[in-house]
Amino acid sequence: MKHCVVTTFHEAGYQQYGKRCIESFLIKWPDTVSMLVYPEKTSVSFSEPRLQLIDPLVALPKLQQFKSSYYDNPFANGTNPIVPEQTNNFRWDAYRFSNKVFAVTDAIRRCHGTFDQLIWLDADTVTHTVIPEEFLDKMAPNARQLAAYLNRRGYPECGWVGYNLNHPEILNFANRFEQIYLSGEFLTFKENHDSYIFWEIVQEMEQAKKATFKELGSRWQTGHIFIKSALGKYVDHLKGGRKIEGRSKERDTLSFTRKLPRFLKQSFSK
Numbered sequence: 307m308k309h310c311v312v313t314t315f316h317e318a319g320y321q322q323y324g325k326r327c328i329e330s331f332l333i334k335w336p337d338t339v340s341m342l343v344y345p346e347k348t349s350v351s352f353s354e355p356r357l358q359l360i361d362p363l364v365a366l367p368k369l370q371q372f373k374s375s376y377y378d379n380p381f382a383n384g385t386n387p388i389v390p391e392q393t394n395n396f397r398w399d400a401y402r403f404s405n406k407v408f409a410v411t412d413a414i415r416r417c418h419g420t421f422d423q424l425i426w427l428d429a430d431t432v433t434h435t436v437i438p439e440e441f442l443d444k445m446a447p448n449a450r451q452l453a454a455y456l457n458r459r460g461y462p463e464c465g466w467v468g469y470n471l472n473h474p475e476i477l478n479f480a481n482r483f484e485q486i487y488l489s490g491e492f493l494t495f496k497e498n499h500d501s502y503i504f505w506e507i508v509q510e511m512e513q514a515k516k517a518t519f520k521e522l523g524s525r526w527q528t529g530h531i532f533i534k535s536a537l538g539k540y541v542d543h544l545k546g547g548r549k550i551e552g553r554s555k556e557r558d559t560l561s562f563t564r565k566l567p568r569f570l571k572q573s574f575s576k
Contacts, residue, residue, distance in 0.1 A: 307422040307443050311335070312413035314344035314362070314405050315429040323544060324429040328352050334433040334540070339442070342416065344409040360412075362405065369408035372487050376401055381493055400498040404487060407500050410469075411480040418471050422446070428465040428543060431532075435540045445537070446470070447520045452479060452511065454520035458531040461497070461505040463523065465532050465543045475517050482507055 311331065315324035324345075331341055332354060342358045343350060344366070350359055362369055376382040384399040386392040396402070410426050417424050423446045447454040447470040454468040470476060483503070485491070492498040495506060511517040523531040532543035 307446060308420070309336075309339045309423045309425060309439075309442050309446070310413075310417050310421045311339060311341040311425045311427050312344070312409055313341065313427050313429045314346065314409040315348065316346040316405075317348045319429055320345060320348045320350065322430075323432075324348075325351070326432050327427070327429045328357070330433040331427075332356065334436050336437065336439040336442070338439065342409075342413050344405070344412075346405055362409070366408045366412055368411075368484055368488060369404060372404050372408070373401065375488075375490075379493075382498065387493075396499055397497040397502070398499070400487060400492050403500040407483055407487060407503075410467075411484050414469060414471065414476060414480045418477065421471055424469040424471055426464065426467040426469070427541075430544045431465060431541050432544065433541050437540045441540065445522060447473070449473075450518055451520045452476060452517035453508075454522055455504070455508070456523040456531050456535055456537070457521040457525060458523045458527045459525060461502045462508075463531045463543075464501040464504055466522070466537055466541070467504070468520075473517065475511065479507065479511070479517070482510075 313324075313327065315327075328341070328343065328350070329352075332352070337356070340356050340358065342360060344360050344362050346362055350357075379401075380390070380393070381387045381398055382400045383402075384394045384396070386395055386398055406426070410424075413424055413426075423442070425442075445454055446468050449470070449472070452470055452473045452475055456463040456466060469479075473479075486503055486507075492503060495502060508519055512519065522537065523535050527534060532538060532541075
């Protein structure tokens with residue numbers, strides 16, 4: 307399979323974790339894998355053939371349209387619509403996470419027809435162990451699955467999502483993802499960050515029998531599912547204070563392999 311990776315970050319994020327994400331990617335990922343980077347008003351110091359730097363201000367007019375429409379809407383900028391006194395909450399911060407949404411949809415279209423799998427990788431990840439190409443193949447959705455994601459109890463962890471670029475519904479997925487934000491429909495959902503909207507589309511497509519999906523996590527687990535999954539053998543997701551510490555906490559790594567599907571058990575144990 308042919309794989310490519312996409313990520314995005316702002317200036318502070320680049321300095322704190324994005325630089326480390328790119329550097330570890332270049333060292334630890336197979337040479338055959340490319341990365342698309344959408345830096346938000348940020349100068350990136352890397353210049354490598356495997357990296358494609360894409361300016362969101364130029365390449366993502368729909369993102370700029372969304373930001374122009376909702377930059378001053380409190381319910382798109384962290385305010386709880388049920389308890390308006392509660393602000394700065396990521397669950398209702400569509401404006402912040404829109405950079406990720408429109409980078410993903412643009413990358414799907416750019417890579418469609420050239421690659422088999424597009425992997426969204428949060429920039430606050432670090433690859434600590436060399437990744438075999440066959441592992442990427444194993445984590446990828448199969449021919450009938452539109453995406454592979456880290457499921458857990460409730461909405462998923464979207465620090466890693468593998469998209470099947472050969473699926474007949476992949477472009478419709480990208481259009482739907484964008485339109486939920488551009489139309490303002492995101493304001494009607496219980497939460498409006500990217501992971502919650504992704505989860506709503508997954509359920510919508512499954513119910514309509516338009517697509518199936520591969521689950522990489524565990525329905526019994528909550529919280530920091532990334533490091534507990536098979537992905538944790540190669541990549542660490544530095545959520546929250548872990549960005550400063552540079553690694554996940556010891557309690558994060560407690561194994562749940564006895565509850566994993568067989569194909570993931572095998573990947574985790576190798």
